[in-house]
Amino acid sequence: MKRIVLSGTGSGVGKTTISTGIMKALSDEFKIQSFKVGPDYIDPSYHSCATSIPSRNLDSFFMSDGQIRQSFKNGMQHSKAKYGIIEGVRGLYEGISPVSDVGSTSSIAKALNAPVILIINSRSLVRSAAAMVLGFKALDPEIKIEGVILNNTKSEKHYLKTKKAVETLTNTPVIGGIIRNPDITVKQRHLGLIPAVEKDTIAGMVEKWGELIKENIDLDMLVEIMKRSDDIEDDYAPIWSETTTKQKTKVAIPFDEAFNFYYRENIEALEANNAEIEYFSPIHDEVMPDADALYIGGGYPEIFKKELSSNTSMLKSIKQFSDDNNPIYAECGGLMYLTRSIDDMPMVDVFNYKSTLTKKVQGLSYTIADVIQDNPILKKGQSYHGHEFHYSKVEYTGNNKNDFALEMKRGVGITGKYDGLLKNNTLASYVHTHTASMDEFAYNFTQNAL
Structure with missing residues (x-):
């Protein structure tokens, strides 16, 4: 190589x-x-x-x-x-x-x-x-x-x-x-x-x-x-858990102008766990595809907030998917999309809080978080590494620690102390994750979808 x-x-x-x-x-x-x-x-x-x-x-x-x-x-x-x-x-x-x-x-x-x-x-x-x-x-x-x-x-x-x-x-x-x-x-x-x-x-x-x-x-x-490059040391370690889901599932993943930030190996880990990936566009499609789980990555939904907001049939289909207790995992831009609004333009409204753009960066660092509640991708008591980079904030107006799945040990998250809003079977976080730092990500998510 x-x-x-x-x-x-x-x-x-x-x-x-x-x-x-x-x-x-x-x-x-x-x-x-x-x-x-x-x-x-x-x-x-x-x-x-x-x-x-x-x-x-x-x-x-x-x-x-x-x-x-x-x-x-x-x-x-x-x-x-x-x-x-x-x-x-x-x-x-x-x-x-x-x-x-x-x-x-x-x-x-x-x-x-x-x-x-x-x-x-x-x-x-x-x-x-x-x-x-x-x-x-x-x-x-x-x-x-x-x-x-x-x-x-x-x-x-x-x-x-x-x-x-x-x-x-x-x-x-x-x-x-x-x-x-x-x-x-x-x-x-x-x-x-x-x-x-x-x-x-x-x-x-x-x-x-x-x-x-x-x-x-x-x-x-x-x-x-x-x-002339010398050989690579023959010492390899797996990127995801060797325990995999045996039954087939379908995982819907938005990929378009608004959502396009995904680590390739996160998707490959899902595929290795017998997931069939269904790509779709929250901007151009009428409803989300028939699927067992939904993974919404990051991107620039704030730039396409008008188009996202005007696609009301898509917003309703994703809201219903969450209300039906199907597993959803969303990162950063995906978190914003699942809030009530982006800059007062209506969004999916799984979480009844506003998200707003800011002139200054709100979070830019590697992160470490402890899992304080079971959720679609992790179990309580686990810890994992991630990163955050966002010029937005979610205006969380509650006061209940149980609204969150993650307690930040390094980084900002949503409140400075907590991240990972949790409702129904939906987890939405500012933290971007990589399967290498949480090797049961794909296994847990696909198992949750059965």
Whole structure:
């Protein structure tokens, strides 16, 4: 399994643009499986657009080293890809701790024994770029930095001077550089790029990024570095429980402009538990499909609140599904959809509270929660890791701890202390979960649907 990690020296180095461009350029010749380090749904949607293969996440907060290796192997085997390209998160060594690897790109590189290409924002840098490379190499000798890409160079002359400095002083090849160009930037939404599900907006941009990479990066050298990647340690751990549901169920999953944030392995875990997935659109379809359970992921329902609110037949069908005590699990955007309203526009109203958008981020962190009530996906007494990222709040007006299934130990949730509103057989939470951190997720959900 040939692979490479593309990592920045920090935020704002153009890592996603360059990584997506490389994936696009190489996809014209090879089958590429893309991965993203960390709890990110937006960047992977760009990757999927570039490669035409669903991207996957690797995260050492959710996963053990063995699970990281298994997740990588799953992706490569599912797609039958020749190369795996992993986009890092923030700087190479940034994680949840100032001194350990957990949550960092470096932890993924080490678990997979993967070579690293370092992307540097070299604006106004020449010899200092070499100093950065030396520092990154010295901090952890286990990390194999085998190439450098210089971004935001002022000119061809500047690029060549910086290339000479890096290669001469660090003995690390520079495989290309990008002269700064405002035409290749895209607008931001919240703290991320606009979601690539808006294909008309970004398809042309991804094409442009691919052409830019072909013109400025030595792709032959990049492929050669991947070909030289050493074997991955033969030590794997399962992503979901080996105890699986034997009876068949149908799980409905919305996937459209409003709801599109799902970890691929959560869905694969459901399928491994004999679930048949029924995709549908809360915007375009009249009612939800005939199913035994409903899993509503995150996305941007606030942007499509008018369309969601006007589809009253869909709202009624989902409300009835909950009232009939069928299992529903909803995350973040799904939570908002199940409240009474989003910015006063009527929604499903399983939970009779308003959700409203805010100018400031309300929750942005990895989370740890204790389960305080049995629910469709977890049992009381369990604990699990997740993450949250929301510019909204649910205006909870009750005062009963029993309204919630989760007590937050790290993170904000709905109230700052509690998360996971629970009613009928419906659980709705701001926390996004990954099966690797709660291996009985799919088993419990499908069992609940019988």
